[in-house]
Amino acid sequence: MRSPHRIAPESPPGNQPENPPETDADITSPRHADVTSPRHADVTSPRNPYEELAALAPHPLEEFLQEDPADGADAEAPWQPPNHRRGSRRRRNRFAGLPLAAKVLVALAVGAAFLVLADRWALLYAEHEAADKLKEQLGLSAAPEVDIEGFPFLTQVLDQRLDEVKVTVPDVAADRVSLAKVSATATDVTMKGDGLTSLHGAVIGRMRGEVLLSFDDLNRELGASQVTFTGHGRDQVHARGTLPVAGHDLKVRADARIERDGDRGVATDIDRMRLGIGDMATYRPGPRASEGLHLSRKGARRVADESAKAKALLAVPTIAKRLGVPDDAVREALRSDARLNDVTGSPQFVDDVMRLNLIDVAMGHPALLKRLGLDPALLRGLSELTRPVLADRLTLAFELPELPGDGSxxxxxxxxxxxxxxAELEGSGLAFGR
Structure with a gap:
């Protein structure tokens, strides 16, 4: 089938003109159209910018594929083992750069530190030796605590004179009690000896101290009596507790006045001692009329209210006479409860019964006490518990032990x-050691 268009005859390759003449149709053809026009932009595709950048960048394998001229030189050099030895140049001293003044200060600081250590060591040695000598010379159960004051210590040793020495001695035995603590401060102390290791004694110019007799220690040491001591005022001590007598625990109350006894002793004047036998009677040791064993008001009222106990008292003529009851009234009271109530119901009868010393009654009529509700064995124990005996059991007196050597x-x-x-202490001229 033939094409509707005219096909131009092909000319031989050698007969084609290099630049054929342009016609009006060619000028108006799309090839000569404006490249900037939108229509032309749609027809012609733009160039890729990444391709231009790739053309400018070097190839990534160029450096890897190129040979380093230094590698060839190293390959030709023979192998040698590494040298691990230090260089011949000596390292620079760290202190070489410090100024002279800083070096002097460092040297002085180090020297001062060694001197302080030596001084403290000598101080500890001297305190330990002094504590051992005091323990041996005073016969103490434990070594005292010795503190030598003043700094430096070695200069005091060279001068053989100490400024101040503090000594604390715990648990010092003093008669029947133990002193909780004896503390003293000595001044103007002169040492005996030529050096630190050859010291053999000391002389104390002046000494002041304090002695403590602790209530806690007293309560523990006198705990068999279960008595507690408490301070009251400047010189008063109260004793409260129980005291075992003939198998009975009696309530004890006493007041003691503390005073100095001479230069080395403390005395106690015990007063108002009394032992309570429940709420029935009270015992006060002593020879006076108000002392002895007496019924309390409650106990006397109980005797007056109970007919058997009242008749037991009136049946003893000596007691009836002490109560001031006439013989006729006694005979009628023993026969008639009504007459007995008349005698015992008066307030005077209760007061008279309270004035009776039951210890005197027990001497001649021991069975009467049992009828009154009292144990005869307790009466015998109370009769032996005289005022000096009871005072000795409650005494707080003590005396300082004598110190060896000279001084006071x-x-x-x-x-x-x-x-x-x-108690405050004072002393002077005390010598210890040889």
């Missing part, structure tokens, strides 16, 4: 404090 120590003042009895 005395008690300056005695005071009662909340924690115990405190």
């Amino acid at each position: 120590v005395r008690l300056a003042d005695v005071k009662v404090r909340k924690d115990g009895i405190r």
